[in-house]
Amino acid sequence: MLRTTLGTLALVIGMAGTVLAADIEPAVLYDIGGKFDKGFNEGAFNGMEKFKKDTGLAYREFEIQNDAQREQALRNFAKKGNSPIIAIGFSQAAAVEKVAKEFPDVKFAIVDMVVELPNVRSIVFKEQEGSYLVGLLAAKASKTGKIGFVGGMDIPLIRRFACGYVQGAKSVNPNIEVFQNMTGTTGAAWNDPVKGGELAVSQIERGADVVYHAAGATGLGVLQKTAEKGKLGIGVDSNQDGIYPGKVLTSMMKRVDVATYNAAMDVKNGKWSAGFNVLGLKEAGVAYAYDDFNKALITAEMKTAADTAQADIIAGKIQVHDYMSDKACPF
Amino acid sequence: MDTVFDSLIPVLGSSVRLSIPLLFACFAGLFSERAGIVDIGLEGKMLAGAFAAGAIAHHAGNPWAGLLAAMGIAMLLSLVHGFASITHRGNQIVSGVAINFLAAGLTALLGQAWYGEGGRTPQLPNTARFLEITWPGAETARASYGEIGNFYANVISGHSILVYAAFLMVPLTWWVLYRTRFGLRLRAVGENPHAVDTAGISVGRLRYLAVLVAGVLCGIGGSYLAIAQSGGFVKDMTAGKGFIALAALVFAKWRPFSAMATCLLFGFLDAAGSRLQGTPLPFIGQVPVQVFQALPYVLTVILLAGFIGKAIPPKAAGVPYTKDR
Numbered sequence: 001m002l003r004t005t006l007g008t009l010a011l012v013i014g015m016a017g018t019v020l021a022a023d024i025e026p027a028v029l030y031d032i033g034g035k036f037d038k039g040f041n042e043g044a045f046n047g048m049e050k051f052k053k054d055t056g057l058a059y060r061e062f063e064i065q066n067d068a069q070r071e072q073a074l075r076n077f078a079k080k081g082n083s084p085i086i087a088i089g090f091s092q093a094a095a096v097e098k099v100a101k102e103f104p105d106v107k108f109a110i111v112d113m114v115v116e117l118p119n120v121r122s123i124v125f126k127e128q129e130g131s132y133l134v135g136l137l138a139a140k141a142s143k144t145g146k147i148g149f150v151g152g153m154d155i156p157l158i159r160r161f162a163c164g165y166v167q168g169a170k171s172v173n174p175n176i177e178v179f180q181n182m183t184g185t186t187g188a189a190w191n192d193p194v195k196g197g198e199l200a201v202s203q204i205e206r207g208a209d210v211v212y213h214a215a216g217a218t219g220l221g222v223l224q225k226t227a228e229k230g231k232l233g234i235g236v237d238s239n240q241d242g243i244y245p246g247k248v249l250t251s252m253m254k255r256v257d258v259a260t261y262n263a264a265m266d267v268k269n270g271k272w273s274a275g276f277n278v279l280g281l282k283e284a285g286v287a288y289a290y291d292d293f294n295k296a297l298i299t300a301e302m303k304t305a306a307d308t309a310q311a312d313i314i315a316g317k318i319q320v321h322d323y324m325s326d327k328a329c330p331f
Numbered sequence: 332m333d334t335v336f337d338s339l340i341p342v343l344g345s346s347v348r349l350s351i352p353l354l355f356a357c358f359a360g361l362f363s364e365r366a367g368i369v370d371i372g373l374e375g376k377m378l379a380g381a382f383a384a385g386a387i388a389h390h391a392g393n394p395w396a397g398l399l400a401a402m403g404i405a406m407l408l409s410l411v412h413g414f415a416s417i418t419h420r421g422n423q424i425v426s427g428v429a430i431n432f433l434a435a436g437l438t439a440l441l442g443q444a445w446y447g448e449g450g451r452t453p454q455l456p457n458t459a460r461f462l463e464i465t466w467p468g469a470e471t472a473r474a475s476y477g478e479i480g481n482f483y484a485n486v487i488s489g490h491s492i493l494v495y496a497a498f499l500m501v502p503l504t505w506w507v508l509y510r511t512r513f514g515l516r517l518r519a520v521g522e523n524p525h526a527v528d529t530a531g532i533s534v535g536r537l538r539y540l541a542v543l544v545a546g547v548l549c550g551i552g553g554s555y556l557a558i559a560q561s562g563g564f565v566k567d568m569t570a571g572k573g574f575i576a577l578a579a580l581v582f583a584k585w586r587p588f589s590a591m592a593t594c595l596l597f598g599f600l601d602a603a604g605s606r607l608q609g610t611p612l613p614f615i616g617q618v619p620v621q622v623f624q625a626l627p628y629v630l631t632v633i634l635l636a637g638f639i640g641k642a643i644p645p646k647a648a649g650v651p652y653t654k655d656r
Contacts, residue, residue, distance in 0.1 A: 034449025034566070041449075063449075065439070181608050185621060192570050193561040198345055199605050205341040205485075217451070217565050224454075224562050228463075243454065 026051065026264040027060040027082035029073050031089030032187060035063050037217055039237035043256030044088045044111065046238075050257065051264045059264070070095035078103040084121070084267045086111065086260050090157060091187070096120060107272055109263040111256055112157065114276070123259045123277045127157070128164030128320045129313050130252040130286030131212075133306050134234050135168025137288065138210040139176050140302045141232060141249055146177045148203030150196055150222045152215035153189040154182035156324050161214040161236070161252070163329035164320055170331055171309070171318075179203040183218050193221030200225040200233075210234065210249060223248060232297070241293035249297050251289040258285065282314045340478070342602045344485040347494065348560065350598025352377065352569070354497045355552030356576030357583070357590050358504055359545035365508065365585060366541030367521040367647040371427030372412055373549055374573025375434030380405040380553025382438040385452035385564030386445070388459045388557075397459070397558050402550030408434065409546030410539075417538045420651035431573075439566050450566035452557075461491040461559035491559040493551060498591075500548075505587040517541055521645035524652045534652045549573075578631040584642050597627045 028048055030041045048059050060082055062073045070087075074095055077085045084107040087096050093113040100108045100117045109121040116122070138147045149165055151158040162180055169176045181199040183189040196218035200211050204226070211226050212234035213219030219236060220243070226233035227247035235241060235251030242248075259279060266272045279285020288306060290298060298306075312318040323329050356373045363370040380401035388397030408430050415426040439450040446453055466488035472480035508514040516537055520527045524534045556572075557564045579597055583589035604623025634642055 034443075036447060036449040036451070038448075181605060184624070188567065188570050191565055191567055193565050194349075194556060194568065195570075195605070197561060198349060198602065202341060202345060202602075202606050206338070217449075220454070220563075220565070221561050228457075 024264075024268050025058060025060060025082050026267065027062070027077040027080075027085045028260065029070070029077070029085070029087045029092065030061065030063045031091060032064060032066075032190070035061070038220070038240060038243070039216055040112075040254065040256055041088055043238050043254065044086065044260045047257035047260035048086075048264065051261050055265075055268060057268070067091070071099060074099040074108075075102070078106045083107045084109050084263050084272070086263055088112075088256070088260075090155070107267055107274070109260075111259060118274055121263060121272075121274050121277055123263070123279065125254050125259075125285050126278065126280030126320070126322070127161050127214075127252070127254065127286060128167075128322050129281045130254070130288060131161045131164030131214075132168035132171075132313065132318075132320045133281075133288045133309060134212055134250055134252045135165035135170075136172055136309055137168075137250055137298065137302055137306055138165070138212060138232075138234060139169040139172035140305065141297065142173075142176070142208075142210050144207045144209045145173060145175065146179070146207040146209065148179040148200065148208035148211035149181070150199045150203070150211060150213045150215055150219065151180070151182040152184075152218050153187065154185050156327060158182065158214050159329065160323040161212075163323040163331065165212055166329065166331040167321055168309070172305075177207075179206060179208055183215055190216035190218055192218045193224070195221070197221035197225040201229070204229050204231055212236070212252070214252075235289070239289040239291065241289050241291055245293045246296065248294060250294055253287045253289055255279065255285050255287065280313075281310055338606065340481050340485050342599070342606050343482070344489065345602035345605070346595060346599035347486060348490065348598075349601045350594045351494050351497050352552045352556050352560075352572045353576045353579055353594040353597055354500075354591060355548045355555065356573050357579045357594050358500060358587070359548035359552070360577055360580045361504065361585060361587065361590060362517070362541050362548070363545040364580065364648050365521045365645055366517050366538050367524060367645060367650065367652070368412070368416060368538055368542055369423045369427065369649040370412065370542070370545060371424055371577070372408065372430030372434075372573075373427075373545075373576055374569050374571065375427075375431035376405040376408045376546060376549035377553040377556070377573050378431075378438055378567070378569045379408055379434040380550040381557035381568055382434075382442065382452070382553075382564045383550075384554035385455070385557040386442075388455055389453050389563070392456075392459050394459055394461045394554075394558050398461075398551065398554045401554040401557075402547045405550035405553065406543055406546035409542040409549075413539050413542045416651060417535050417542075420653065423649055423651070435567065438564070442564065442566065452564040455558060455562045457562075459558065460562060461493055461555075463489050463491055464495075465489055491555070493555045493559050496551070497555075501587055501591045508587065513540075518645070521647050524647050528652075528654065538652075575627050578627055581642050581644075582631050582634050584640075585645060600626045 035045050086109045088111050090113040096110045097115045100120050111123045114122040149162050166178050183195050200222040210232045213222040214236045223233040227244035232249040234249050237254050240251045383404040384397035384401035387400035412426050415421040416423040442450040469484040469488040473484035520537045579593040583593040600623050
């Protein structure tokens with residue numbers, strides 16, 4: 001009932017607004033890591049740049065410097081008539097919830113978190129599925145039977161990466177040892193490459209020869225140390241294979257660019273829908289990176305195994321455990 | 332027992348690496364506060380130094396150029412602190428806090444404006460960094476001399492040159508403070524500036540020298556973070572180390588060798604915290620990592636509360652010097 005009403009509404013708006021629709025100006029609010037974090041926020045930036053190129057429409061953006069700015073920036077966008085307003089990162093949830101209530105006619109989207117309001121699209125990724133694949137590749141590439149994981153801030157979202165990674169690794173080698181470390185418990189944990197590097201070194205000294213990070217800029221320290229010590233790193237969010245060519249096994253890509261691009265395009269084309277937007281392997285929302293930088297590291301056998309697993313996950317033959325469903329990792 | 336040793340030695344190596352920025356900042360504070368100038372701005376000066384090191388090392392392709400730039404910028408900030416608190420007898424805490432804000436804001440702003448990478452400086456190639464030096468025979472020692480060889484290879488060998496510089500700085504500082512005329516006057520100016528003035532020595536000049544030395548040391552500490560431990564500057568990369576260094580200074584009661592021991596202890600807590608994450612300890616069970624993160628502060632508070640002896644700061648620390656009243 002509600003859906004048909006909304007559908008009709010959208011249709012009406014769509015018909016009435018062919019001229020109007022061309023006028024939309026989306027806005028993006030980046031998280032504290034900043035627009036050029038070589039990862040998550042940069043993905044959003046790339047998506048919006050693509051939107052700009054494809055449509056010729058401008059967009060607005062804001063990089064926050066502290067938590068207090070979130071609400072203010074969102075409200076500002078809403079007042080100026082920007083739509084959709086895309087907030088990047090789980091820490092924006094409270095601000096989005098508040099401002100979206102104040103402006104029920106403005107379209108909001110949030111990446112990596114769920115805000116249940118009729119005018120908010122919640123874009124979440126099945127990180128566990130992508131992590132499963134890189135875990136599988138890590139286990140295949142490891143000679144010592146020991147691999148590592150370095151997380152940023154200790155939150156359920158990052159545990160979800162870790163859990164998928166372990167499951168993927170154990171699918172290859174049930175006896176594999178996976179060292180797990182979290183950098184910290186505050187936002188600073190995303191920006192501490194020194195600590196990230198030390199954690200990676202401590203895992204390498206215990207025998208790990210592949211280390212996966214899900215730690216934002218902290219992870220740059222992880223990749224640096226693994227490269228320095230002649231081991232392999234695994235990147236996250238964006239394709240990070242090129243940071244240390246030949247030393248990064250692969251990257252678990254979250255296609256934030258696709259998600260933001262789609263959100264903006266949907267509004268432009270009058271196809272906007274609020275509610276859940278869950279992107280997994282099936283929707284090409286997550287993927288492992290395979291390009292010129294890591295071709296030499298991934299053998300044909302490894303690639304086949306990863307692609308088979310990917311097909312099995314999409315077909316539902318492999319169930320990847322979601323840490324956030326029960327706040328526990330059975331592996 | 333074997334396993335305890337096996338994991339202890341890498342932790343020791345890691346402690347050494349993690350304690351170095353604390354050590355430089357702590358000694359910077361030591362010089363400054365011994366001369367009577369409280370320096371809350373250690374954090375900011377290190378941060379500015381780290382940024383300068385990352386940026387200049389990137390442009391020059393040479394770590395030494397980065398180091399020099401870092402020392403220069405940190406000295407400049409020291410002069411600002413000196414100008415406010417020595418020449419104009421302003422509040423030293425306020426001036427230090429201002430420097431922290433200035434450095435945090437400026438580094439992020441300039442980094443973003445120049446490189447457009449979210450306040451980071453570009454990733455440095457190895458030629459523009461201080462690399463780890465492997466001492467002769469480290470690998471053979473590791474292979475054939477058991478725990479001692481392992482200790483040699485992990486804890487003594489395999490650090491960048493700045494690490495060794497930091498440990499040379501400790502006896503040198505002790506010698507300067509306690510065995511030279513400059514050191515005697517420096518300590519005197521922090522205890523009783525009037526007496527120094529009466530002896531015909533300029534209080535202002537001595538204090539300026541002290542804050543400049545502090546600037547040099549903060550610059551080296553910042554360089555270590557940006558171009559030795561990592562491959563470039565990252566926004567807010569000092570992450571409170573300047574404040575932990577201040578805590579270490581109080582804990583060490585403003586004495587050089589105790590300061591070194593304290594910094595190593597705090598570095599060890601940090602390293603052990605990382606290592607013990609998620610691994611249960613015998614008898615105690617799993618320890619939350621926050622315990623280790625909070626320990627330096629907890630220890631300092633316990634000390635200040637008077638449980639581990641008394642920490643008496645230099646008498647004139649924080650008091651601007653006025654010639655006569």
